[in-house]
Amino acid sequence: MSKAYYLTKNTDSDKAFELRDHSLPSLGIDDVKIKVHSFGLNFADVLARRGLYQDCPPLPTVIGYDVAGIVSEVGQNVTDCKVGDRVVALTRFGGYAEEVITMKEGVARIPNDLDFGKATALATQACTAYYCAYECLQLHKGDKVLIQAAAGGVGTILVQMAKAKGCYIYGTASSSKQDHLIKIGVDCPIDYTTEDFEKIIKSHDMYGEGIDVVFDSLGGKPFKKGYNLLGPGGKIAFIGSASSLKNGKGNLLSTINMARGFGFFSPIQLILNSKSICGVNMLRIADHRKQIFKHCIDEVVKLYENGVIDPIVGKEFSADQLAEAHAYLEKRKSIGKVVLNWL
Ligand SMILES: NC(=O)c1ccc[n+]([C@@H]2O[C@H](COP(=O)([O-])OP(=O)(O)OC[C@H]3O[C@@H](n4cnc5c(N)ncnc54)[C@H](OP(=O)(O)O)[C@@H]3O)[C@@H](O)[C@H]2O)c1
Incomplete structure (x- = not known):
C-alpha cells in the first residue's frame, strides 16, 4: 500500500x-x-x-x-x-x-x-495564470499590467506571460523579493508592504489614462485600488484573498474586514467606464469545464x-x-x- x-x-x-x-x-x-x-x-x-x-x-x-x-x-x-x-x-x-x-x-x-x-x-499555478491572462483578460502588446504578489507561484508565471506579450509590468511583492522582481523583468517593482502601489502607479500615469489589466490575488482594499486604477476598457481578474491573513493567521473577523474593503460595485459603473471584473476559480473550471x-x-x-x-x-x-x-x-x-x- x-x-x-x-x-x-x-x-x-x-x-x-x-x-x-x-x-x-x-x-x-x-x-x-x-x-x-x-x-x-x-x-x-x-x-x-x-x-x-x-x-x-x-x-x-x-x-x-x-x-x-x-x-x-x-x-x-x-x-x-x-x-x-x-x-x-x-x-x-x-x-x-x-x-x-x-x-x-x-x-x-x-x-x-x-x-x-x-x-x-x-498544474494549478500556470493553468490559473494562462486562463486569466490568455483566455479571460486577453493581454495585448503594450498593455500596462499590475500583477499582485508577482514573485509568487502564479505571479512569476503571469510576469513571464505578460512579458511575452510585450506588456509593461507593475509588480508588487514584499521587501526581500524586490531584487527578484527586477531579475524576472518587472518594469516597475513595488514593495506593497511599505509603499502605496496606487499612489506610485498614479504618479507614473502622466496623462491620466489608467492601466489596462490587473491580476489581483489579495482581495479587499487592494482589489478596490486596483479596480480604481483601471482606465476605460480595463479589466481585473480576481483570483484570491491573501489580504485576509495577518502573519499567517485569519479568522471570521479578518475575512469580514477584507470583504468590507471591496466597497460597493454596481454593474452600471462597469458599463459607464467599460471595465470588466473576472472572478476565476480554476478548480471550478477543472470540475465543471x-x-x-x-x-x-x-x-x-x-x-x-x-x-x-x-x-x-x-x-x-x-x-x-x-x-x-x-x-x-x-x-x-x-x-x-x-x-x-x-x-
Ligand atoms: N482562483 C484560483 O483558481 C487560484 C489558483 C491558484 C492560486 N490562487 C491564488 O493566487 C495567489 C497566489 O497563489 P500561489 O499559490 O501562487 O501563492 P504564492 O503567490 O506563491 O504565495 C502567496 C504570496 O502572497 C503574498 N501575500 C500577500 N499578502 C499576503 C498575506 N497577507 N499573507 C500571506 N501572503 C501574502 C506573499 O508574497 P509577498 O511576500 O511578496 O507579499 C506570498 O508569498 C493566492 O492568493 C492564491 O489563493 C488562486
Whole structure:
C-alpha cells in the first residue's frame, strides 16, 4: 500500500500532518494513475491547513493539487497518455501522496528536459495564470499590467506571460523579493508592504489614462485600488484573498474586514467606464469545464516547450519536510514554486 500525508488538524504545520497508509479508489474508465515523483504546494494549501478554505474536504484528508511523475495505469477511455509517460497533473485534493488517481483532462505529458519538480508549477499555478491572462483578460502588446504578489507561484508565471506579450509590468511583492522582481523583468517593482502601489502607479500615469489589466490575488482594499486604477476598457481578474491573513493567521473577523474593503460595485459603473471584473476559480473550471482545463494544461506545456514560460522553483524539500515547506510558504519566504520530492 502507498503512503500519503494526511491533514489531520487545522493548526501550525508541525502538528497538522501525519504520514499514513493510503488506499486509492479503483481506477475509472476516464482516470489516470500516477506514481508521484514530486508534488507542489499552493497558497490554498496553507488556507486549507488553517481551516480557512471552504472547499477542503472534512479532516482527516489528503490535500494537494499538483503532482508530476510517471503514469502507472490508465482507464480504457484514456488516449492522451500511456503507462510509462512522464506527466504533470492536477489532482482535486489527494496530491500529497505517493500515488494518485486523477481525471484524464487534468493530465498532460511533459518533455524529457522538464524535471518533475519544475513541472508541478504547470498544474494549478500556470493553468490559473494562462486562463486569466490568455483566455479571460486577453493581454495585448503594450498593455500596462499590475500583477499582485508577482514573485509568487502564479505571479512569476503571469510576469513571464505578460512579458511575452510585450506588456509593461507593475509588480508588487514584499521587501526581500524586490531584487527578484527586477531579475524576472518587472518594469516597475513595488514593495506593497511599505509603499502605496496606487499612489506610485498614479504618479507614473502622466496623462491620466489608467492601466489596462490587473491580476489581483489579495482581495479587499487592494482589489478596490486596483479596480480604481483601471482606465476605460480595463479589466481585473480576481483570483484570491491573501489580504485576509495577518502573519499567517485569519479568522471570521479578518475575512469580514477584507470583504468590507471591496466597497460597493454596481454593474452600471462597469458599463459607464467599460471595465470588466473576472472572478476565476480554476478548480471550478477543472470540475465543471474539464475540456477547458485540458486545453489550459496542454497549452502551458507548449508554452514551456516554446520558451515562453519557464517556472521558477524557489525551494525544493523532501516529502518528509512537509511541515517546513508549509511554514516557508505561510511565512511569505517563498519565491515561485515550492516543491516536495518523494524520490
Ligand atoms: N482562483 C484560483 O483558481 C487560484 C489558483 C491558484 C492560486 N490562487 C491564488 O493566487 C495567489 C497566489 O497563489 P500561489 O499559490 O501562487 O501563492 P504564492 O503567490 O506563491 O504565495 C502567496 C504570496 O502572497 C503574498 N501575500 C500577500 N499578502 C499576503 C498575506 N497577507 N499573507 C500571506 N501572503 C501574502 C506573499 O508574497 P509577498 O511576500 O511578496 O507579499 C506570498 O508569498 C493566492 O492568493 C492564491 O489563493 C488562486
